[in-house]
Amino acid sequence: MKTKINSKLLSFVFALLVSFSLSAQQNEKTQEGKSAKVDVYYFHLNTRCATCKAIESEAKQDVKELFGSDVTFASYNLDEPAGEAKGKELGVNSQSLIVVKGNKKVDLTNEGFLYARTNPEKFKEVIEKKIKPLL
Known part of the structure; x- marks a missing residue:
């Protein structure tokens, strides 16, 4: 028993x-x-070409339109102390467009340079395709 x-x-x-x-x-x-929220960061330098400016404006607009407040967008100047610090934190030292969720980073820099000025609709599709799975 x-x-x-x-x-x-x-x-x-x-x-x-x-x-x-x-x-x-x-x-x-x-x-x-x-x-683990999703953040989009655009890093740039003091000297900026038209494409660099287009990447920032298109990405910012697309993120807001596609995801509203579910995804944040921030832009940093790497030539300024705050931008340099954020760049070091994320391992960025040049013009870059990256999506971050926790420890995962998705680099959209190439797509930005390819499409932001010449094919903004395609750029928006890429942004949506890369961010949606992270939500």
């Missing part, structure tokens, strides 16, 4: 531990999903 009680107690404790473990894992996933 003592063995039967011990085995029931052991089974109960085991079930309780499994339940707590699964609950904690689910809670971590939920918190991770909520806390």
